[in-house]
Amino acid sequence: MATANLDARARTDRGKGVARKLRQSGQIPAIIYGHSREPQSLAIDTRELERLLERVAAASTVIELAIEGRTARTLIREIQRHPVKRSIIHVDFQELVAGEKVTVSIPLVFTGSAEGVRGGGILDQVMHELEIRVDPANIPNHVDVDVGPLQIGHSIHVRDLNIPAGVEVLDEEDATVCTVSAPRASETPAAGVAVVPEAAVEPELIRKPKEGEEEGSEES
16 A cells, blocks of 8 residues: 655635635645545645645555644545646545545556567457445556467456455456457558559539628638
């Protein structure tokens, strides 16, 4: 299980104007919630959060959130970003409760060199993460996918993965994780096969519209 630490400040003021002022001062508005507590508004240092997200998988890392002398074990449930600038504008944290399982997505890590690829095939990674239900204390950092034995025309499915004990996989067991396909056929004509040129296309007739007709225009 991956963990990280982050400081937060509790706040009571709310509203769009307050959130705008927070961002201008180098902070990000946030909220923490859970079934055993009332939602609480927070403020997070922007640079501290950005540095944290550069080195952890946000969806599956337990964040030890320090809020004015009290520590809450949380998961980041939503990160809202500006549609153009892509800067973070709000974060939702869910407080974890001992013994209560959570649903998270963890990355799939592909290892080895597929035999089919060495024979000219192409490895297609269909899935890149796995949705699981697990106790927060047992969240795996990732699940390895050994593609070494994979031949051309063969696939690995969710049911073939080595899943740690206590982890419930929510994806369909028949879902394809990866496959090795045959190399694409060359589009170059075979030797001795004549290439017939396409018939010449007559040029489009361009004329001015008659009176009463409308000229076409591009949609805005």
